[in-house]
Structures are given as C-alpha cells and as structure tokens.
Amino acid sequence: MKRRARMLSVLTILLAGAIGIVSSTQTWLVVERSDAVEPLLIAGADALTLLAPLSLAVLALGAVLAIAGPVLRYVLGVLTIAASGVLLAGTATLLFGPPLSVAADAVAEATGLSGDSALYTIVAKIEPTGWPAIALAAWVLLLLASVFVLFTARGWASGGRRYRAASEAKHHDDGPLDAIDSWDELSQGTDPTDAAR
Known part of the structure; x- marks a missing residue:
C-alpha cells in the first residue's frame, strides 16, 4: 500500500502538470466581436500567464517527489498545494466569468486599438472553451494528490x-x-x- 501511495501521488501530480502544459497551448477563450468580424481566439498561456510556468513547476515537483526523502516530501506537498491553489483560482475566474481585461492584448493586436473604451466597444462576449474546465479538473486532482502526499508520505519507503x-x-x-x-x-x-x- 505504501508503494502504491507514492506511485499514485507522483503519477497524479505529473498528469496534472502535463495537462497544464498541453492546455496552455490550446484555445481557452473565444472573444466575440461586435463588429461582426471573426472571433479572436485566446490560448491558455495568454489567458492565464502563470499557467505554463506553474505547470512546469508541478511537473518538476512530481519528478522530485518520486525520489525525495521524508522531510522533503512534506515541503514538496505544501508547495504543490500552493501551486494548485493559484491555478484553481485563476482557472475558475476564467471559466465562470472571464474579465474583459483578458481580451485586451488580443483586441489590441487585431485592431490596433487599446484602452477600456476600445474593449467595451469591440468585445461583445467572451466564451470559455472546454479547456479551462479540463484544467480545473486537473487542478482539483492536483490538490487532492498533494493533500494525500501530506497524509501518506511518512510511510513511504526510502528511495x-x-x-x-x-x-x-x-x-x-x-x-x-x-x-x-x-x-x-x-x-x-x-x-x-x-x-x-
């Protein structure tokens, strides 16, 4: 059981990190324009700037956790909980009510206009795709795996x-x-x- 606990924790953390990396390159938000031009697509890394770096950090934490000693396991568990909290908050914001500011760079690049007035004039609606929901599920798994690490790390065999x-x-x-x-x-x-x- 101890060996399975370590393997399950490490694999879940690595899976969550991999989903984060993959999703950072996918379209997270579709910005509908009021001027009837085709919509703007915003990738995950552009919508949530911490997505790619924190996902890479989660992958690294998972890899280190596989060989970490008893004390370091708890440190890594706490760090992974912190990363999952940041990712959960950011992803939930984008999924359940994306702020207009997320589209600012895409609108400025497509139209050459910037500022709040341009955003309110051009952006009709911002719709999330399925990727934020997939990422949110991955962050929930990451949080659960991190808590599981804290509860089971003491019994893991030394690497x-x-x-x-x-x-x-x-x-x-x-x-x-x-x-x-x-x-x-x-x-x-x-x-x-x-x-x-």
Whole structure:
C-alpha cells in the first residue's frame, strides 16, 4: 500500500502538470466581436500567464517527489498545494466569468486599438472553451494528490535503499575489483589492496 501511495501521488501530480502544459497551448477563450468580424481566439498561456510556468513547476515537483526523502516530501506537498491553489483560482475566474481585461492584448493586436473604451466597444462576449474546465479538473486532482502526499508520505519507503543494498553486496563479492570499485573502496576508507593480498 505504501508503494502504491507514492506511485499514485507522483503519477497524479505529473498528469496534472502535463495537462497544464498541453492546455496552455490550446484555445481557452473565444472573444466575440461586435463588429461582426471573426472571433479572436485566446490560448491558455495568454489567458492565464502563470499557467505554463506553474505547470512546469508541478511537473518538476512530481519528478522530485518520486525520489525525495521524508522531510522533503512534506515541503514538496505544501508547495504543490500552493501551486494548485493559484491555478484553481485563476482557472475558475476564467471559466465562470472571464474579465474583459483578458481580451485586451488580443483586441489590441487585431485592431490596433487599446484602452477600456476600445474593449467595451469591440468585445461583445467572451466564451470559455472546454479547456479551462479540463484544467480545473486537473487542478482539483492536483490538490487532492498533494493533500494525500501530506497524509501518506511518512510511510513511504526510502528511495535510496536499493542503491545502498547494491553497494553493500558489491563489497562482499570476492571477485576481482576494477578501477571504479577500487575508488569506491577508497572513498569508504577501505584499502582495496588488502583484499588482493
């Protein structure tokens, strides 16, 4: 169960980060124009500027969590909760009531006009696509996985045991030592020439 808890947490965090990265390149908002010209499309990274960087950070946190020690697991869990809170708030704002300011750059680029008066004149309606809802679901999963990390991290097995066991087994081997084995022996304070005598 402990191994499954770690794997489930890490995979969920990595999945949420990957969804964030993919969604940052997709259309999140469609801006309907009052001048009957074709609508403006706003990508996720433009609608929510923290989307791509925080999604990358979540991916990194998930990768580090896979090999982290006991104390670092709690730090990473708290950081992931903070990232999910920021992403949840920003995505919910865009999904349930996108502010007019989100369209400002797209309107300025398409028309050459800027300012509040231009926005109110040109923008008829801002409609979210399905991507903000997908991202919001990913952030909820991310939050749940982060809380799960905090509750289960204490019981996770240490990641370095496998390597320590392999290293200890090598020292008990009576076979010939190569140059790397000799350096490892020296690093641990053992004289590798003693075994050869």
